[in-house]
Amino acid sequence: xxxxxxxxxxxxxxxxxxxxxxxxxxxxxxxxxxxxxxxxxxxxxxxxxxxxxxxxxxxxxxxxxxxxxxxxxxxxxxxxxxxxxxxxxxxxxxxxxxxxxxxxxxxxxxxx
Amino acid sequence: xxxxxxxxxxxxxxxxxxxxxxxxxxxxxxxxxxxxxxxxxxxxxxxxxxxxxxxxxxxxxxxxxxxxxxxxxxxxxxxxxxxxxxxxxxxxxxxxxxxxxxxxxxxxxxx
Numbered sequence: 001x002x003x004x005x006x007x008x009x010x011x012x013x014x015x016x017x018x019x020x021x022x023x024x025x026x027x028x029x030x031x032x033x034x035x036x037x038x039x040x041x042x043x044x045x046x047x048x049x050x051x052x053x054x055x056x057x058x059x060x061x062x063x064x065x066x067x068x069x070x071x072x073x074x075x076x077x078x079x080x081x082x083x084x085x086x087x088x089x090x091x092x093x094x095x096x097x098x099x100x101x102x103x104x105x106x107x108x109x110x111x112x
Numbered sequence: 113x114x115x116x117x118x119x120x121x122x123x124x125x126x127x128x129x130x131x132x133x134x135x136x137x138x139x140x141x142x143x144x145x146x147x148x149x150x151x152x153x154x155x156x157x158x159x160x161x162x163x164x165x166x167x168x169x170x171x172x173x174x175x176x177x178x179x180x181x182x183x184x185x186x187x188x189x190x191x192x193x194x195x196x197x198x199x200x201x202x203x204x205x206x207x208x209x210x211x212x213x214x215x216x217x218x219x220x221x222x223x
Contacts, residue, residue, distance in 0.1 A: 004153070004154075009152070011170060034210070036214075041219075042216060042217070043116075043202050043204075043216050044155070044202070044214050045214065046212070046213075048198075049210070049211070066216070089154055098143055098160070099145060099157050099160050100155075102154030102156075103154050104152065105152070105154055
């Protein structure tokens with residue numbers, strides 16, 4: 001029940017494309033859903049996060065879409081750039097737990 | 113990474129050795145975490161501590177130990193009981209609003 005399933009494992013898009021990364025969860029107690037970006041050899045950095053009281057959140061070129069009934073959420077990267085090439089992780093937790101449960105990661109490559 | 117330091121960046125361990133990974137933070141955060149990252153997998157929680165002198169096991173605590181004697185420090189010891197310790201180890205903190213900040217990581221390799 002603590003699992004977060006992430007897909008696809010890897011993704012290649014052309015510059016300017018809109019990669020979409022999907023995550024699904026089972027635990028209905030989860031109430032905080034962040035996305036992290038990680039470059040090789042570095043620690044992950046928080047990109048954007050959402051709570052289930054909204055269906056969408058945008059920050060710059062990054063958008064989270066959230067479907068509470070389907071227990072799914074996704075990350076969209078608008079106008080993707082080669083500098084966005086990284087591994088992206090979704091995660092989830094619930095109030096009182098604090099520790100995050102991570103998806104398995106998506107390796108994104110944006111070709112020039 | 114800012115505010116969280118991990119050392120060393122690379123660590124090599126011989127079979128049967130215990131090694132200790134350092135994590136220090138100057139963010140004044142109460143909670144600290146250790147995660148393990150393996151290729152093609154997400155981060156898995158080893159141990160976490162919400163206050164000084166208190167810590168809890170995560171999902172994969174076997175073969176690891178921690179201490180939290182100071183708010184700023186949360187060292188992780190990888191013991192000889194951990195049979196497959198080669199991985200990238202990440203320390204994180206949070207200030208109580210769910211957002212976790214990660215350190216730069218330590219890559220441990222067993223020779």
